[in-house]
Amino acid sequence: MLYFIISVLVLAGLLFIPVSKLIWVFSVRRLQRKTKTELTQAEIDGQLNRARFLSIFLCLIFSFLFNLQITGLPANG
Template sequence: MMETALFVFYVVLLAAMLAYPVSRWIWALAVRSLQRGLERELTEAELAEQKRRAWRLTAVICPVFSVLFNLSTVGWPQ
């Protein structure tokens, strides 16, 4: 039981530590791509929407990566 709790703790910890940098990275890539496509600067509303989209993607990517990373390093808890 303790191993499972520790595994979950490490999964949550890694996902939380990665969330902000990954979100900023996804946001920067999306904003640059959209600016190139539209050939203009984005408005505040467009920037806010890109930030929301980046956080939604981050909420999926980080926990999945964290679980897979922890499984590959420590294995499944007994």
């Protein structure tokens, strides 16, 4: 059980930075296309915070499901 939790957290940690950058780039480009203007630094920072918040949940869910598929359900003992 401890191995399963550690492997979920390690994989989620490794995926966090690339996933948050990818979400951030997509959201900034979408917002620029939508408003047809350059974004201010405050808007860009807001999109970065939003991307980080979303990527936490996305990475944890993906990591849990991936480890569940690879190792199976963790045993109770």
